[in-house]
Each structure stands twice: as C-alpha cells, then as structure tokens.
Amino acid sequence: MSVTAPLGFRAAGVAAGIKDGGQRDVAVVINDGPHHSAAAVFTKNRVKAAPVQWSQQAVADGQVRAVVLNSGGANACTGAAGFQDARTTAEHLAAALNDSADRIVVCSTGLIGERLPMPKLLAGVDAAVAEAARDGGLNAADAIRTTDTVSKIAFRRGSGYTIGGMAKGAGMLAPSLATMLSVLTTDAVLTPEQCTALLRAATEVTFDRLDTDGCTSTNDTVVLMASGASGTTPDEAEFSRLLTEVCQDLCRQLLADAEGATKAIAIEVVGAASTDDAVTVGRAIARNALFKCAIYGEDPNWGRVLAAVGTTDAVFEPDNINVAINGVWVCRGGSVGDDRAKVNLKPRDVTVTVDLSAGSASATVWTTDLTVDYVHENSAYST
Amino acid sequence: MSVTAPLGFRAAGVAAGIKDGGQRDVAVVINDGPHHSAAAVFTKNRVKAAPVQWSQQAVADGQVRAVVLNSGGANACTGAAGFQDARTTAEHLAAALNDSADRIVVCSTGLIGERLPMPKLLAGVDAAVAEAARDGGLNAADAIRTTDTVSKIAFRRGSGYTIGGMAKGAGMLAPSLATMLSVLTTDAVLTPEQCTALLRAATEVTFDRLDTDGCTSTNDTVVLMASGASGTTPDEAEFSRLLTEVCQDLCRQLLADAEGATKAIAIEVVGAASTDDAVTVGRAIARNALFKCAIYGEDPNWGRVLAAVGTTDAVFEPDNINVAINGVWVCRGGSVGDDRAKVNLKPRDVTVTVDLSAGSASATVWTTDLTVDYVHENSAYST
Numbered sequence: 112m113s114v115t116a117p118l119g120f121r122a123a124g125v126a127a128g129i130k131d132g133g134q135r136d137v138a139v140v141i142n143d144g145p146h147h148s149a150a151a152v153f154t155k156n157r158v159k160a161a162p163v164q165w166s167q168q169a170v171a172d173g174q175v176r177a178v179v180l181n182s183g184g185a186n187a188c189t190g191a192a193g194f195q196d197a198r199t200t201a202e203h204l205a206a207a208l209n210d211s212a213d214r215i216v217v218c219s220t221g222l223i224g225e226r227l228p229m230p231k232l233l234a235g236v237d238a239a240v241a242e243a244a245r246d247g248g249l250n251a252a253d254a255i256r257t258t259d260t261v262s263k264i265a266f267r268r269g270s271g272y273t274i275g276g277m278a279k280g281a282g283m284l285a286p287s288l289a290t291m292l293s294v295l296t297t298d299a300v301l302t303p304e305q306c307t308a309l310l311r312a313a314t315e316v317t318f319d320r321l322d323t324d325g326c327t328s329t330n331d332t333v334v335l336m337a338s339g340a341s342g343t344t345p346d347e348a349e350f351s352r353l354l355t356e357v358c359q360d361l362c363r364q365l366l367a368d369a370e371g372a373t374k375a376i377a378i379e380v381v382g383a384a385s386t387d388d389a390v391t392v393g394r395a396i397a398r399n400a401l402f403k404c405a406i407y408g409e410d411p412n413w414g415r416v417l418a419a420v421g422t423t424d425a426v427f428e429p430d431n432i433n434v435a436i437n438g439v440w441v442c443r444g445g446s447v448g449d450d451r452a453k454v455n456l457k458p459r460d461v462t463v464t465v466d467l468s469a470g471s472a473s474a475t476v477w478t479t480d481l482t483v484d485y486v487h488e489n490s491a492y493s494t
Numbered sequence: 495m496s497v498t499a500p501l502g503f504r505a506a507g508v509a510a511g512i513k514d515g516g517q518r519d520v521a522v523v524i525n526d527g528p529h530h531s532a533a534a535v536f537t538k539n540r541v542k543a544a545p546v547q548w549s550q551q552a553v554a555d556g557q558v559r560a561v562v563l564n565s566g567g568a569n570a571c572t573g574a575a576g577f578q579d580a581r582t583t584a585e586h587l588a589a590a591l592n593d594s595a596d597r598i599v600v601c602s603t604g605l606i607g608e609r610l611p612m613p614k615l616l617a618g619v620d621a622a623v624a625e626a627a628r629d630g631g632l633n634a635a636d637a638i639r640t641t642d643t644v645s646k647i648a649f650r651r652g653s654g655y656t657i658g659g660m661a662k663g664a665g666m667l668a669p670s671l672a673t674m675l676s677v678l679t680t681d682a683v684l685t686p687e688q689c690t691a692l693l694r695a696a697t698e699v700t701f702d703r704l705d706t707d708g709c710t711s712t713n714d715t716v717v718l719m720a721s722g723a724s725g726t727t728p729d730e731a732e733f734s735r736l737l738t739e740v741c742q743d744l745c746r747q748l749l750a751d752a753e754g755a756t757k758a759i760a761i762e763v764v765g766a767a768s769t770d771d772a773v774t775v776g777r778a779i780a781r782n783a784l785f786k787c788a789i790y791g792e793d794p795n796w797g798r799v800l801a802a803v804g805t806t807d808a809v810f811e812p813d814n815i816n817v818a819i820n821g822v823w824v825c826r827g828g829s830v831g832d833d834r835a836k837v838n839l840k841p842r843d844v845t846v847t848v849d850l851s852a853g854s855a856s857a858t859v860w861t862t863d864l865t866v867d868y869v870h871e872n873s874a875y876s877t
Contacts, residue, residue, distance in 0.1 A: 155805075156804040156805055157804040157805075157806075157810075158803060158812045158815075158828070159804075159812070185797075187800075187801075188797055188825065188828055190813070190827065190828065190829035190830075193829070222797065223795075223798070223800065223801065224796060224797040224800075224829075224830055225830070327801065327804070327805045328801065329801050329804065400783070400864075400872070401872050405872065407869065407873045408872075408873025408874050412606075413571075414568075414570060414571055414607040414712075415606070417541045417571050417607075417712070418711065420540075420541060421539040421540040421541030421710070421712065422538075422540075423540075427540075429540060429571075430573070442607070444573065445541070445571055445573065446573030446576070446607075447571070447572065447573075447609075481783075481869055482869060483866045483869050483870065485783075485869075486787050486790065486864055486866050486868075486869055487866065489783070489784050489788065489791075490787040491791050491793075
C-alpha cells in the first residue's frame with residue numbers, strides 16, 4: 112500500500128548502483144493529480160544537506176509534482192557542487208515528466224560528505240520513471256532504506272479518501288525531525304495551506320517526539336502530497352486524526368527498527384505545567400546515556416530518571432516527582448517508592464511514567480535503549 | 495601529596511563497610527587552620543543530593559573546618575530522612591573536632607535512591623578522625639573512588655605556598671560540574687571572597703568543560719579550603735594560574751579513567767564569535783553519540799561533527815566551517831577537504847579542531863569516545 116494507496120500516485124524503487132550490493136537505491140513518488148498541493152517540514156539542523164536546501168525552495172509555493180529519493184549518499188556537506196547535483200536531479204526528473212524542476216522535491220540519505228555518483232543516479236531516475244506504477248509503493252519504500260532492516264509503510268482510509276506513507280530512518284533520530292525521510296500521500300482535496308497546517312500538527316506530536324540517539328540529521332524531510340484524485344474534500348478533524356495516525360504508525364516502525372535497540376521506550380510525562388515542559392522533560396530522559404544503558408541492562412534505575420529531569424528548566428519541585436517503570440511506582444515524592452524488584456523489564460516495550468505534580472499537561476516521547484550493538488553499528492558505519 | 499600537600503591539613507581514608515568488598519569508603523579532610531576560608535561550587539542539577547543541600551548551607555558563610563566524604567552511596571533522592579542523615583554526619587564529625595556542624599561539608603557518591611547505612615558511616619567517621627594525619631591524603635583519595643580505577647591527586651607549589659587536590663569521577667561527567675567530588679586545599683592566606691572568585695575562575699575552564707557522557711550528577715561538589723598555615727598571602731594571578739593547573743591536572747586524570755573509554759578527545763573550537771559560542775559548539779560535539787561512536791571505531795567521520803555543530807545557535811555559516819582531526823583538515827569550507835585516509839586515529843589522545851570562521855574566541859571541551867565497555871559498565875552498575 113504505502114504511498115500508492117491513495118489514488119493519483121505512481122511510484123517505483125530501482126537499483127541504480129549507488130549502493131554496492133545491488134539493492135534498490137533510487138525511488139520516485141509521482142503525483143498525477145489533478146491537484147498538486149503539498150507541504151513539507153525539514154530538519155532544524157543548520158547544516159542542511161543540498162537536497163534539503165533545494166527542496167525548501169521547491170515546496171515553497173505549495174505545489175509538488177514528484178519526489179525523487181536516493182539512499183547510498185546524503186549529499187550533505189558537499190558545497191556548491193552538491194547543490195548543483197540536487198538541482199540536476201530535479202531537472203532530470205522534471206524533464207521526464209514534462210514538468211518544471213521547481214515542482215520536484217529531492218531527498219537523499221546515506222553518508223555525509225561525499226558527492227553522489229550522478230550518472231548512476233540520473234540513469235536510476237530514468238529507470239524509476241519507466242517503472243513507476245500504482246503498485247510501486249513497496250519498492251519505493253525499499254529503495255530508501257539505509258541501515259533500516261525493514262521497509263516502513265502505513266496507510267489509513269478516511270471517509271472517501273486515503274492517506275498513505277513511507278519512511279526510512281534507523282539512527283540519527285532526534286527532535287526537529289526524528290526520521291530522515293518520509294513521504295506522505297493522499298487523494299483528498301486539500302489546499303497547500305491545509306497541507307502545511309495538517310502536516311505540522313501531525314509531525315509535532317509524532318516524528319518530533321521520537322528521539323533515539325539525540326542526533327539531528329542534516330537531511331530530515333517529511334513531505335505531504337495531495338492529489339485530489341478522490342474528489343473528496345475531507346473533514347479537517349478526521350483527516351488530521353488519520354494523518355497523525357499514519358505518522359504515529361511510521362514512528363512505531365522506526366522505533367522498532369532503531370539501530371541496535373533491544374527496547375522501545377515510551378516516556379510519558381504527566382502532571383506538567385505545560386506541554387512544552389512535558390516534552391522537554393521527556394527529551395532529557397530520552398537523551399540520558401546512563402538511563403538508556405540501565406534499561407538495556409533491565410535495571411529499573413529510577414535515580415537516573417530523576418537526575419535527567421533535574422537538568423531541565425521545567426516547572427517542578429524535586430520532592431514532588433513520582434516515577435513509575437512499567438507500572439511500578441519506584442519513586443514517590445522524589446524518594447524511594449515501591450520495591451524496584453517488582454519491575455519486569457524483560458519485555459521489549461518499556462513505559463516510564465514521570466509525574467511532575469506541577470499541572471495537567473502531558474506528552475509522550477519515544478526512545479530506545481543504548482546498546483552494545485548501537486555502538487558497534489555506528490563505529491563501523493562509514494569505514 | 496594530594497590534599498595534605500599544603501600545611502595545616504590532616505586527612506584519612508578508612509574502610510567502614512559501606513561498600514561490600516572491604517575497600518576504603520569514608521574520608522575526612524580536616525583544616526587545622528589558623529584560617530578556615532573556603533568556597534565551593536555544586537552541581538547545577540535541580541535534583542540535588544542531600545549532602546549537596548546540606549553543604550550549600552554549610553559553606554555559605556565562607557568558613558569550613560572539614561569535609562567528610564563517602565563512597566558506596568550517593569544519599570540522593572532519599573527525602574527528608576536522607577537530609578537528616580547528612581546533617582547527622584556533619585554533627586558527628588563536628589563533635590569529634592569540637593567544632594560546629596555548620597562548618598562541615600558533606601559529600602557522598604554512589605548509587606542514587608538508597609539510604610546510607612548510618613551506624614557504619616558514623617563509626618567510619620570516628621575511625622577516620624582517629625587516623626587523620628599529614629600523610630593521609632592518598633588514603634583519602636582512595637576512599638572516594640566508585641568506578642574509578644585509580645586515585646586522582648594533584649598539587650602545585652607556588653611562591654611560599656602549596657595547592658593540593660583530589661577528585662573522583664568516572665561516569666556521569668557533564669557540564670555544571672564535570673566531576674562528582676573534588677577537594678582542593680591550600681596553605682595560602684585567602685579570604686572567603688578570594689576563595690570563591692578563584693575557585694569559580696578555575697572550575698569554569700576545567701571541570702565545567704569536561705563532558706564524557708552528557709549526564710549531570712546529583713552530587714557534584716568541588717570545595718576549596720585555605721588554611722593560611724604558610725603565612726603567605728599569594729599573588730592572585732599566580733595563585734589563579736596554579737589552582738587552574740591543579741584542576742586541569744585532575745580533569746586529565748578523570749578523562750583518562752572515564753568509564754569504558756578508549757580515547758581522550760580534546761575538542762578545540764576556534765574562530766568563534768564568543769567564548770560561550772565556542773563552549774556551546776564543543777559541548778554539542780562532545781555529546782553527539784554518533785561522533786563518539788565514530789572515534790571509537792577510529793573513523794574520521796567529520797560529517798557527524800558538522801551535524802552536531804548545526805544543532806547549536808552559535809554564530810557561523812555552514813559553508814565557512816573547517817574541521818581538522820588530529821591535524822588533518824578533512825573538512826574545508828563546510829565540504830570535503832583533505833584526504834580522510836591521512837588521519838591517524840590509533841593514538842589514545844585525539845584532537846578535533848573546529849574553526850567556525852566567525853571571530854577570534856576559542857575554548858576546548860574534553861570528552862571520551864562512546865564504547866561497548868561504557869554500555870556494559872553502565873547497564874550493570876546497580877544490579
């Protein structure tokens with residue numbers, strides 16, 4: 112299903128030889144209309160990859176005809192030549208579609224600091240356009256994998272329309288976009304302004320709250336395209352809920368496949384004075400190396416949770432904090448609570464609940480444990 | 495030498511049975527005067543251990559007679575009872591010295607969230623006072639070790655006076671104090687106000703710039719005591735330089751002994767618009783898990799350096815950043831520079847130089863690599 116679940120979209124994923132092993136590495140997602148409304152959100156990292164710089168311009172007018180994505184190279188920190196490579200890629204796809212380059216979004220993922228092999232990439236774009244079809248969503252999702260072990264796809268049916276999506280990302284997942292790349296599609300009738308508002312609302316509570324390793328990528332891009340092919344103008348509330356569900360579904364898959372992780376951890380912060388406070392506290396815990404090691408060791412070390420909370424400027428009194436790990440309130444009133452021996456940390460899914468006793472706002476941040484395999488995988492990635 | 499290198503100080507380290515293995519676990523450092531000027535800096539973590547809460551009050555008037563330290567338990571997140579334990583410890587030592595409890599600094603280190611075994615601790619304080627001697631500095635430094643594999647001590651001779659110091663800390667090292675505990679002593683004649691100013695100036699460029707794992711402890715304390723026993727009123731500039739050297743020396747030892755580390759990494763940020771910018775950028779790199787894994791893998795992955803720089807709000811243009819790893823400028827103008835194959839990452843000491851091309855300020859932040867052993871050690875610490 113993936114990005115071709117909604118009407119009006121074709122997609123493909125092909126092996127262009129950018130990666131050594133013969134895997135798929137170039138994807139296209141083409142919106143055949145009738146509408147081409149679109150919006151995108153990008154990494155907040157100030158060191159932005161060339162395709163991000165290109166795509167920010169391309170999406171500015173709210174019109175996108177197609178997205179071209181490659182794995183095997185991030186085209187980041189590649190200077191003016193790298194930007195020209197992104198532009199050339201967009202122009203090449205635009206020519207194949209009889210469209211203009213400023214309606215093409217370009218996404219790249221892989222190692223930073225190396226130029227892309229442009230002849231291979233452009234030949235791959237040609238092959239992808241030739242293959243692009245209504246059933247090509249799965250191959251497209253496959254082609255954008257880097258260290259991902261599985262493809263990530265999702266879809267939801269609304270009242271007379273469909274939302275589809277794909278994503279990739281396994282490491283370098285942090286706020287200000289948690290995934291490196293995601294393409295969302297719908298055949299609902301939406302204006303560009305609606306696309307922007309709905310996409311931001313959905314990513315703010317999903318991708319933006321996934322933080323596996325505190326590292327913010329140079330390439331993060333989430334793009335939403337609306338073809339209008341269903342002819343249905345959706346109820347905004349329903350569409351917003353379903354789009355958020357698709358993003359949430361993709362986030363869960365990203366979390367399940369995070370590099371080297373053995374635990375998927377939901378950090379629920381409740382009793383916060385504001386949503387911002389709840390997110391801040393959740394992120395501080397999600398980024399605490401000692402806490403993440405403890406969960407890897409199946410050790411309900413709530414002291415490390417409090418030490419992480421204490422580094423934030425959220426509203427709380429240390430003596431009023433309660434912490435539960437998998438439902439056992441091991442810390443009450445900032446001090447020793449129920450018997451930590453009662454905590455069962457064997458399951459892969461772990462829930463840490465932090466009650467700040469400072470208000471009624473809440474938020475959940477998702478992260479993973481810090482494992483030996485994470486270190487292995489990321490110490491051997493580029494060499 | 496350690497804390498008893500200067501005149502006017504006695505110290506001891508004894509095994510009180512707080513730790514299971516019969517190692518030393520209680521230390522005292524006693525200032526026999528004639529002066530008792532002192533200052534201290536504490537963790538900025540808002541979740542402060544009971545001994546920190548006690549000691550902040552005790553040192554407020556600039557007079558400290560003695561410091562009592564224990565390993566084997568942090569007395570953090572232990573509520574009102576834990577605070578009473580810290581007070582009782584201070585009162586006990588004060589009584590043994592015929593002094594008042596509000597002139598006693600208390601430091602604890604070890605697992606968060608457990609009460610201290612008070613009968614053992616108080617008996618240990620008695621034993622330590624009985625043993626306290628001019629040659630007791632080494633035993634005191636030994637008694638405050640937790641996962642430290644070696645004792646950390648340092649001293650410098652000034653013009654007519656001496657500065658000594660000891661420290662402990664192997665993990666949970668992050669800004670706003672990088673070490674868990676350090677005691678500095680001098681026989682110079684100093685006012686409490688001088689102690690405060692000189693200590694802050696020294697820690698700001700040493701302990702505060704050591705960041706091994708981004709985790710800020712609940713117990714960090716650095717205390718400086720001046721006995722005046724040398725009769726020498728020091729030149730402030732010389733004293734400041736030597737005190738900074740002692741702190742720097744201790745930092746180097748902490749870095750060399752950091753949990754599981756295989757590399758000691760100096761991140762030199764130059765060409766910054768301000769010192770704050772340089773420190774911010776240095777810390778962002780020091781805390782980047784992917785960068786730290788790359789150094790562990792001896793991979794000169796400069797793209798991860800730029801990705802970390804890009805998360806900060808420092809003044810820079812991405813296209814003007816240069817990065818050298820062990821002297822090889824692998825990134826020039828934000829893009830590919832000299833051949834990364836020329837970088838030799840075999841030595842334990844690694845220097846990463848980041849030139850922001852935005853000014854003339856600079857700062858160095860010290861960190862370690864992220865290793866399999868770090869994960870092992872911290873996933874098994876409390877269980």
